[in-house]
Amino acid sequence: MNYFQLFHLPAQFELDLTELGTRYLELQRQFHPDKHAAGSERDKLMAVQQAANINDAYHSLKQPLLRAEHLLALRGLKISNEQRSFMEPAFLMQQMELRELLAEISDAADPDALIDEADQQIQQQKKALLRQLQSALDANNPEHDHQAADIIRKLKFFFKLQQELELIEQTQD
Amino acid sequence: MALLQIAEPGQSAAPHQHKLAAGIDLGTTNSLVATVRSGEAKTLSNSAGQDMLPSVVRYTADNVIVGHAAAADAVLDPHNTIVSVKRLMGRGFAEINADAEHIPYELVDQSGLVAINTIQGIKNPVEVSAEILATLADTASQTLGGELTGVVITVPAYFDDSQRQATKDAAKLAGLNVLRLLNEPTAAALAYGLDSGQEGVVAVYDLGGGTFDISILRLKRGVFEVLATGGDSALGGDDFDHALVNWLQQQTGQSTLSHSELRQYLVTARQIKENLSATEQLDFVLPLASGEFKGQISRADFDALIQPLVRKTIRACKQVLRDAGLDTEEIQQVVLVGGSTRVPLVRSAVAEFFAAEPLTSIDPDKVVAIGAAIQANVLVGNKSDHDTLLLDVIPLSLGLETMGGLVEKIIPRNTVIPVARAQEFTTFKDGQTAMAIHVLQGERELVDACRSLARFNLTNIPAMAAGGAHIRVTFQVDADGLLSVTAQEKSTGVSASIQVKPSYGLSDDQVATMIQSSMLYAKQDMQQRLLKEQQVEAERVLEAVTAALHADASLLSPEEKLNVEQALAALDTVKRGEDTAAIKAAIEHTNHITDEFAARRMDISIRSALQGHKVDEV
Numbered sequence: 001m002n003y004f005q006l007f008h009l010p011a012q013f014e015l016d017l018t019e020l021g022t023r024y025l026e027l028q029r030q031f032h033p034d035k036h037a038a039g040s041e042r043d044k045l046m047a048v049q050q051a052a053n054i055n056d057a058y059h060s061l062k063q064p065l066l067r068a069e070h071l072l073a074l075r076g077l078k079i080s081n082e083q084r085s086f087m088e089p090a091f092l093m094q095q096m097e098l099r100e101l102l103a104e105i106s107d108a109a110d111p112d113a114l115i116d117e118a119d120q121q122i123q124q125q126k127k128a129l130l131r132q133l134q135s136a137l138d139a140n141n142p143e144h145d146h147q148a149a150d151i152i153r154k155l156k157f158f159f160k161l162q163q164e165l166e167l168i169e170q171t172q173d
Numbered sequence: 174m175a176l177l178q179i180a181e182p183g184q185s186a187a188p189h190q191h192k193l194a195a196g197i198d199l200g201t202t203n204s205l206v207a208t209v210r211s212g213e214a215k216t217l218s219n220s221a222g223q224d225m226l227p228s229v230v231r232y233t234a235d236n237v238i239v240g241h242a243a244a245a246d247a248v249l250d251p252h253n254t255i256v257s258v259k260r261l262m263g264r265g266f267a268e269i270n271a272d273a274e275h276i277p278y279e280l281v282d283q284s285g286l287v288a289i290n291t292i293q294g295i296k297n298p299v300e301v302s303a304e305i306l307a308t309l310a311d312t313a314s315q316t317l318g319g320e321l322t323g324v325v326i327t328v329p330a331y332f333d334d335s336q337r338q339a340t341k342d343a344a345k346l347a348g349l350n351v352l353r354l355l356n357e358p359t360a361a362a363l364a365y366g367l368d369s370g371q372e373g374v375v376a377v378y379d380l381g382g383g384t385f386d387i388s389i390l391r392l393k394r395g396v397f398e399v400l401a402t403g404g405d406s407a408l409g410g411d412d413f414d415h416a417l418v419n420w421l422q423q424q425t426g427q428s429t430l431s432h433s434e435l436r437q438y439l440v441t442a443r444q445i446k447e448n449l450s451a452t453e454q455l456d457f458v459l460p461l462a463s464g465e466f467k468g469q470i471s472r473a474d475f476d477a478l479i480q481p482l483v484r485k486t487i488r489a490c491k492q493v494l495r496d497a498g499l500d501t502e503e504i505q506q507v508v509l510v511g512g513s514t515r516v517p518l519v520r521s522a523v524a525e526f527f528a529a530e531p532l533t534s535i536d537p538d539k540v541v542a543i544g545a546a547i548q549a550n551v552l553v554g555n556k557s558d559h560d561t562l563l564l565d566v567i568p569l570s571l572g573l574e575t576m577g578g579l580v581e582k583i584i585p586r587n588t589v590i591p592v593a594r595a596q597e598f599t600t601f602k603d604g605q606t607a608m609a610i611h612v613l614q615g616e617r618e619l620v621d622a623c624r625s626l627a628r629f630n631l632t633n634i635p636a637m638a639a640g641g642a643h644i645r646v647t648f649q650v651d652a653d654g655l656l657s658v659t660a661q662e663k664s665t666g667v668s669a670s671i672q673v674k675p676s677y678g679l680s681d682d683q684v685a686t687m688i689q690s691s692m693l694y695a696k697q698d699m700q701q702r703l704l705k706e707q708q709v710e711a712e713r714v715l716e717a718v719t720a721a722l723h724a725d726a727s728l729l730s731p732e733e734k735l736n737v738e739q740a741l742a743a744l745d746t747v748k749r750g751e752d753t754a755a756i757k758a759a760i761e762h763t764n765h766i767t768d769e770f771a772a773r774r775m776d777i778s779i780r781s782a783l784q785g786h787k788v789d790e791v
Contacts (some may be wrong), residue, residue: 006779025396025562025622027779028562028564029560029562031779032562032564032652033651034548034551034562034563037352037554037712038553038713040713040714040764041710041713042714042764042771043717044770046775048591048649048651048652049591049593049649050775050779051591052591052592052593052649053593055588055589055591056304056593056594058589058593059589092183
């Protein structure tokens with residue numbers, strides 16, 4: 001299913017989230033199972049499936065990484081569920097350094113300062129990669145699409161780091 | 174000719190007739206039923222004028238007593254008087270028995286599930302809850318002068334799949350048509366939101382007798398969107414009582430209590446708790462076999478006893494804010510729900526944490542039932558002034574057991590429902606034709622730390638080389654928060670068969686047997702009931718397909734249209750008879766004939782929903 005079509009939005013990386021939210025609610029107002037509770041069993045089942053599709057589509061477009069993956073999938077490049085872990089040595093080095101930084105937090109004299117530092121680094125890298133991702137996807141040709149796929153793989157590392165950092169932050173309370 | 178026949182059900186259906194629907198708050202301590210009449214949602218009272226029904230069921234040798242009379246007998250007959258049964262719903266014997274010291278009746282192991290040994294034999298929590306539901310439904314149909322078309326039953330937002338399923342089974346056993354299981358905080362938000370027209374982000378803090386929920390919702394133009402939910406499905410006012418019982422035991426020096434004494438201690442504890450909401454210092458009397466024990470307690474003493482429990486709820490509030498990605502300043506209102514929010518320490522702790530004076534303008538004991546009634550009225554198809562949309566979430570992550578006793582999450586908590594997620598599995602042996610899947614719910618990484626929901630056995634997988642078969646397993650959570658699983662082998666398209674073994678629940682067959690052997694139904698009623706169910710469903714199918722034909726006949730070729738009309742005519746004829754199986758078959762046939770038609774209509778309606786939008790924009 002083409003999620004952009006479902007929400008009647010242009011198939012591109014840049015997206016008006018407010019518009020997406022408005023159209024999502026319009027669709028749910030019509031297809032949510034609550035609107036079909038008095039229907040036959042089959043109608044109810046279909047409403048559940050339809051509403052689940054709409055929720056999934058919304059979820060996929062709302063998050064930049066999933067949106068980019070969906071866009072690539074529509075262009076014939078599937079990267080979800082892949083087990084490719086090859087990365088440039090420089091990138092892996094940077095990841096290791098960030099991981100070391102995270103590992104130091106719990107024993108640090110001033111953990112908050114280290115958390116802030118790690119957070120800043122992660123946010124900076126994420127922003128830069130998202131910018132690169134946007135221009136690669138905007139180019140809309142196979143060569144740039146493969147570049148975009150590489151950027152998505154890198155971004156996944158940063159999203160994971162961010163999650164871990166949030167977990168560490170919680171245990172600090 | 175055929176057309177005339179199929180026009181008939183549409184005429185007889187009287188679409189604008191007001192249907193009877195009720196909202197039921199099935200609480201740990203008290204239960205209520207409410208309905209919308211003349212546009213206003215109100216709780217309903219029984220013949221004695223009481224709207225709060227104590228959730229207490231007493232089994233005597235030849236009778237079942239529910240409510241006030243049963244509660245009055247709790248001390249007299251603790252073994253056969255079941256209180257707080259909600260805490261046992263969907264739970265295993267082992268997990269409950271571990272801290273059963275405060276349960277004044279005898280628990281037994283019913284093939285892994287917890288059940289209670291009574292004078293009428295072994296009763297499981299589903300059966301006990303069904304008695305409460307049937308009593309409430311009775312109150313409703315007597316007050317409203319007719320049978321209920323459907324009910325909405327509320328459950329704690331933090332209830333897991335087994336607890337929800339048990340609640341639904343209880344309703345089935347009570348002979349009720351469940352339109353929806355609705356989360357209690359969402360019901361409360363609905364009641365408040367429609368009452369006050371409030372918009373913005375609200376927190377609903379719901380501390381009942383046995384469960385605690387905290388939900389964050391965004392209210393905007395009739396949309397009630399749950400952003401995150403959290404809580405503890407085994408924490409509530411009962412635990413305050415238990416803390417007081419322990420304190421009382423220290424005062425009296427009675428270290429062990431009989432079941433009857435425990436009941437008496439609990440009754441006194443609850444009186445102390447309730448009185449301390451209004452006074453700072455209290456003299457109390459505890460009746461004992463050896464005479465009266467007279468004592469004194471201050472609110473500060475009580476606060477010290479419950480402080481750890483209250484702190485636990487505030488920790489859950491912190492977590493849920495984090496999940497919603499919000500700060501306390503962004504919460505505009507806090508709504509208090511549940512009788513236990515009358516405790517002053519709870520109020521002040523909540524007010525302090527959210528830095529907002531909590532909203533209590535609707536009775537915290539009734540607000541959930543009122544919200545449920547509003548939703549029941551909408552779901553049953555009655556016209557409402559409000560075009561509301563409730564978007565709720567799954568409270569706990571769903572996952573699968575993987576190698577080494579680890580859990581892989583398939584659907585994370587706070588995902589909007591309904592939701593469907595697929596996962597692919599492959600065979601690891603040549604010629605493998607079966608596979609076992611273990612579904613768990615919870616946030617932890619280890620299988621043992623999560624709650625086991627069910628084990629699925631996939632069989633009839635086509636025999637292939639190792640890794641050759643790709644089985645796509647789809648997990649679907651519906652709007653009630655209930656999970657269902659389907660599986661298909663991808664290369665051959667063969668649907669693998671699934672046998673479900675719920676870890677803490679009853680199988681469909683067990684529920685059917687319970688219904689058949691139930692005191693609530695005489696045997697001949699059972700046949701009548703099954704027939705009626707099929708007739709009602711046949712009516713729904715006729716109405717739906719007839720309306721579809723009126724609207725979109727152009728989507729069908731003349732031949733297809735004729736087929737549909739013939740199926741409807743046949744269904745209409747069979748429906749008038751009394752052959753349950755034939756009606757069922759005719760429904761299935763009609764569904765089969767109209768599957769493609771329904772799919773085309775769905776497709777068109779999605780497109781037109783969007784085109785309509787485009788037209789609006791221009």
